Amino acid sequence: xxxxxxxxxxxxxxxxxxxxxxxxxxxxxxxxxxxxxxxxxxxxxxxxxxxxxxxxxxxxxxxxxxxxxxxxxxxxxxxxxxxxxxxxxxxxxxxxxxxxxxxxxxxxxxxxxxxxxxxxxxxxxxxxxxxxxxxxxxxxxxxxxxxxxxxxxxxxxxxxxxxxxxxxxxxxxxxxxxxxxxxxxxxxxxxxxxxxxxxxxxxxxxxxxxxxxxxxxxxxxxxxxxxxxxxxxxxxxxxxxxxxxxxxxxxxxxxxxxxxxxxxxxxxxxxxxxxxxxxxxxxxxxxxxxxxxxxxxxxxxxxxxxxxxxxxxxxxxxxxxxxxxxxxxxxxxxxxxxxxxxxxxxxxxxxxxxxxxxxxxxxxxxxxxxxxxxxxxxxxxxxxxxxxxxxxxxxxxxxxxxxxxxxxxxxxxxxxxxxxxxxxxxxxxxxxxxxxxxxxxxxxxxxxxxxxxxxxxxxxxxxxxxxxxxxxxxxxxxxxxxxxxxxxxxxxxxxxxxxxxxxxxxxxxxxxxxxxxxxxxxxxxxxxxxxxxxxxxxxxxxxxxxxxxxxxxxxxxxxxxxxxxxxxxxxxxxxxxxxxxxxxxxxxxxxxxxxxxxxxxxxxxxxxxxxxxxxxxxxxxxxxxxxxxxxxxxxxxxxxxxxxxxxxxxxxxxxxxxxxxxxxxxxxxxxxxxxxxxxxxxxxxxxxxxxxxxxxxxxxxxxxxxxxxxxxxxxxxxxxxxxxxx
Numbered sequence: 001x002x003x004x005x006x007x008x009x010x011x012x013x014x015x016x017x018x019x020x021x022x023x024x025x026x027x028x029x030x031x032x033x034x035x036x037x038x039x040x041x042x043x044x045x046x047x048x049x050x051x052x053x054x055x056x057x058x059x060x061x062x063x064x065x066x067x068x069x070x071x072x073x074x075x076x077x078x079x080x081x082x083x084x085x086x087x088x089x090x091x092x093x094x095x096x097x098x099x100x101x102x103x104x105x106x107x108x109x110x111x112x113x114x115x116x117x118x119x120x121x122x123x124x125x126x127x128x129x130x131x132x133x134x135x136x137x138x139x140x141x142x143x144x145x146x147x148x149x150x151x152x153x154x155x156x157x158x159x160x161x162x163x164x165x166x167x168x169x170x171x172x173x174x175x176x177x178x179x180x181x182x183x184x185x186x187x188x189x190x191x192x193x194x195x196x197x198x199x200x201x202x203x204x205x206x207x208x209x210x211x212x213x214x215x216x217x218x219x220x221x222x223x224x225x226x227x228x229x230x231x232x233x234x235x236x237x238x239x240x241x242x243x244x245x246x247x248x249x250x251x252x253x254x255x256x257x258x259x260x261x262x263x264x265x266x267x268x269x270x271x272x273x274x275x276x277x278x279x280x281x282x283x284x285x286x287x288x289x290x291x292x293x294x295x296x297x298x299x300x301x302x303x304x305x306x307x308x309x310x311x312x313x314x315x316x317x318x319x320x321x322x323x324x325x326x327x328x329x330x331x332x333x334x335x336x337x338x339x340x341x342x343x344x345x346x347x348x349x350x351x352x353x354x355x356x357x358x359x360x361x362x363x364x365x366x367x368x369x370x371x372x373x374x375x376x377x378x379x380x381x382x383x384x385x386x387x388x389x390x391x392x393x394x395x396x397x398x399x400x401x402x403x404x405x406x407x408x409x410x411x412x413x414x415x416x417x418x419x420x421x422x423x424x425x426x427x428x429x430x431x432x433x434x435x436x437x438x439x440x441x442x443x444x445x446x447x448x449x450x451x452x453x454x455x456x457x458x459x460x461x462x463x464x465x466x467x468x469x470x471x472x473x474x475x476x477x478x479x480x481x482x483x484x485x486x487x488x489x490x491x492x493x494x495x496x497x498x499x500x501x502x503x504x505x506x507x508x509x510x511x512x513x514x515x516x517x518x519x520x521x522x523x524x525x526x527x528x529x530x531x532x533x534x535x536x537x538x539x540x541x542x543x544x545x546x547x548x549x550x551x552x553x554x555x556x557x558x559x560x561x562x563x564x565x566x567x568x569x570x571x572x573x574x575x576x577x578x579x580x581x582x583x584x585x586x587x588x589x590x591x592x593x594x595x596x597x598x599x600x601x602x603x604x605x606x607x608x609x610x611x612x613x614x615x616x617x618x619x620x621x622x623x624x625x626x627x628x629x630x631x632x633x634x635x636x637x638x639x640x641x642x643x644x645x646x647x648x649x650x651x652x653x654x655x656x657x658x659x660x661x662x663x664x665x666x667x668x669x670x671x672x673x674x675x676x677x678x679x680x681x682x683x684x685x686x687x688x689x690x691x692x693x694x695x696x697x698x699x700x701x702x703x704x705x706x707x708x709x710x711x712x713x714x715x716x717x718x719x720x721x722x723x724x725x726x
Contacts, residue, residue: 007717010233014725017332019273024280031279036286038086038162038169040079048078060156064199064216067156072124079160080109080122083171086162090170091122093130093152094315095177096187097137098598100487102318103177105132106170128154130175138601140594142183149180155188158315161285174315183591187489190587191311194496195219197584201500202356202364204507205383208521209376215358219496220476221313223488224304225320226295226348228336229271231726234717235334239617244610245338245485246403249617249699251706252344253720257297265294268726271301274331278303281323287316297345298723307353307476310496314489317350321485333726337485340406342719347407348484352491355476356380356499366475367426375525378433382532383506384477385420385430387498388470389539391580392418393560393571394498395470396481398490400568400599402606404483408563414469414480416568417554417561419541421468427542433526434533467545497586565603566684572596600680607687611673614695618666621715622702623659629709630655651708662701669694 036043045054053074059065083091092104109120130152137150158174177186184190195218202217235241240248267275275292282289291304303320307313321337328335340347356364364380388395395418399408407413422430469481482491506528513524538557543550554561562568571577572592581587587595633652672690677683706714 007237007721010231010237010717011721011725013233013332014231017270020330023273024276031283034280035283038164038284039286040082040160041286044082045078048082049074057156063214069124069128072128076122076124076127079127079171080120083162083169084109084120087169088162088171089168092170092172093132093175094172095132095152095175096318096487096489097177097185098140098187098595099138100187100485102322103132103137104172105130127173132177137185138598139179139185140597142179142185142590142594150177150185151180152177155192155311158312159286183594184587187314187487188311190493190591191314191489193586194493194500194584195311197500197586198356198496201503201507205379205503205510208507208510211361211376213358213360215360217356217358217361217364219310219492220307220355220357220363221310221488221492222305222307222353223313223317223482224302224351224353225317225324226300226302226350226484227324228297228299228341228348229274229301229328229333229726230299230336230722232329232332232334234722237715237717239621240613241336241341244613245336246341247343247719248610248614248695249622249702249706249716250343250719251703253718253723255724257345262294262298262300263296267292267294270331270726274327274333275301275303277330278323278327281327282320285319287319289320295346297342299726300346300348307355310492314487314492317488339403339483339485342723347413349407349413349480350482350484350486350488352479352482352488353473353476354479354492354495363475365477375522378429378529379506379525381426381472382430382529383499383502385539386505386532386536387502388418388420389536390502391494391498391577392539393562393568394577394580395479395491395494396560396562397568397571398494399481399483399486400565401483401486402565402603403485405564407483408481414467415545415551415561416563417545417551417559418469418539419545419554419559420477420539421471421542422540423472423542426472427540430533430537430540433529434537436530468541469545493586497580497584500584501580564688566600566681566688569596569599570681597680600684603684604680604687607691608673611669611691611695614698615666615670618662618698618702622705623662625713625715626655626659626705626709629713630659632710654708655705658701658704662698662705665694665697665701669698
């Protein structure tokens with residue numbers, strides 16, 4: 001394959017690639033020995049802390065009891081000694097601002113001792129509280145630029161850990177991030193608040209069923225992380241991938257994903273080596289990654305963990321994204337977490353598997369063998385359906401971003417309409433409840449494959465539906481609309497708060513029954529379930545979520561279809577949402593307004609950055625290459641005519657036409673970008689309705705040029721190269 005020198009050099013580097021370090025030796029150090037080795041976990045605390053301190057800390061972590069600040073000095077000293085033994089020189093409060101990324105500021109353990117030497121210090125005060133500059137993070141109007149003070153607060157429920165670097169290690173302490181006036185400036189604080197609200201209401205419902213548990217009831221999460229890997233040499237030759245994380249230009253490859261041969265295919269050796277090192281690093285950090293495989297699109301892959309408590313799962317997913325990016329560089333690749341880095345093939349999501357429960361109870365969404373007779377399960381499941389029906393627009397808003405807009409509704413992601421898939425068994429049970437007569441439920445069967453040497457397989461009572469945004473999958477719901485670059489905190493905050501409100505409603509209705517016998521209570525439960533289904537079953541849909549018929553049907557049912565970010569984000573400050581979050585002390589009205597403003601600003605800035613890239617690349621990269629080819633064609637045409645041939649070159653006319661049209665569209669786009677005025681929402685709508693279509697118009701002509709310009713003149717690595725050369 002030919003190309004200009006930059007592309008040839010990139011391909012040569014890939015062909016001749018050699019790992020820069022020795023291979024991992026899993027037989028020398030077993031994964032079970034590695035797992036959690038860099039985590040200040042329960043085992044380490046039990047070994048290093050006095051019994052009374054350990055017990056106090058354990059009560060806070062396990063039972064949600066108030067943190068005893070008096071133990072902080074002892075914990076800090078033990079944490080410092082442990083970290084220094086592992087080579088740490090610095091510590092940092094890790095937090096998650098509203099950028100959606102991870103933030104950290106490193107401070108040294110060492111302080112001068114006054115005698116020309118130094119000693120290591122780390123106090124309880126430094127452990128509990130830090131003070132980063134809050135003015136430099138997005139606040140959406142909560143803080144003025146000159147109001148800089150902000151605090152990080154130790155989250156004792158998420159363990160500290162050591163991160164390794166070739167030149168040393170440092171101690172990471174997960175924290176919440178709030179302003180001087182107490183408003184949440186991060187993703188973690190509202191998540192912890194929502195867990196508290198959920199716990200209170202879930203325990204009210206459980207107590208009515210005679211179930212008592214000492215442990216908090218909270219959400220559990222298992223995010224399936226999708227990503228792309230592209231050789232870094234190609235990325236360095238693509239300004240759009242380097243800056244925007246996605247290709248703003250690119251003609252389709254002759255082969256895409258239509259053969260369906262990538263999904264679960266044999267993993268490329270270089271990619272598998274990368275995956276193994278990623279897993280090794282995550283094992284050290286106690287991240288329970290379980291699954292790895294090729295995804296649907298070429299150069300697309302997935303890593304998935306076992307379920308964990310929601311807050312910890314959120315922190316761990318941030319570590320997964322960080323580790324994917326850092327390890328990819330060691331293997332000469334770039335990990336792309338953008339939701340749609342390549343047009344025409346599947347984008348990347350982050351399927352959030354969501355359940356409620358604790359270690360004593362298991363999943364409260366587990367139907368058991370006979371879901372029709374499991375009243376407690378039916379109540380929690382019905383509460384989830386009611387929550388989705390009432391607050392589906394809110395859930396959609398939590399996954400709104402410029403990057404995710406390219407993915408939602410395409411064939412690899414659910415539509416923007418929030419509906420629930422229950423499967424045949426559960427859908428049948430709830431239909432019976434709605435009619436007021438429950439007789440039974442479909443049971444699991446046995447599948448006989450028809451080959452004597454293969455065993456009969458147990459068959460689930462219902463299929464799965466990949467087009468549903470909120471699908472029941474056995475003992476949990478799978479929320480499929482989260483973007484691959486997103487924090488899973490936002491969706492969990494919404495789900496937890498929605499569930500708290502729904503469980504509050506259920507508990508209040510059942511408490512009205514007063515002291516009744518078991519039969520009367522069961523009758524009351526059945527009447528409540530019937531009422532919920534009659535009012536909220538419009539959210540249940542088991543069919544094809546991609547079909548036009550469903551979109552029409554959803555409109556008849558009154559389900560919102562918020563296709564773009566500017567349509568979705570205003571929901572955050574709607575009356576119903578403000579009342580929901582303020583009632584359960586999860587987010588104040590000011591905090592909701594700030595988030596809406598921040599996310600709209602991020603949308604505008606993202607589209608503006610991409611549009612400026614389109615203009616620059618069109619003028620300085622694509623136009624000159626096409627002009628050179630146009631000149632060569634013109635010379636050939638003139639030479640043929642000079643020797644007496646009446647020669648007309650169709651390709652020359654095609655190149656000339658597309659060049660002229662692209663210039664016109666670039667000029668239009670530049671004028672559109674000069675537009676000013678209006679509030680942030682108005683600006684976001686303008687970028688969505690005017691600027692994005694103009695960018696696509698430029699791309700259309702540029703991609704047409706790529707399809708005809710001589711390959712040795714085209715400067716940008718092609719889809720064919722980036723997706724298939726690894």
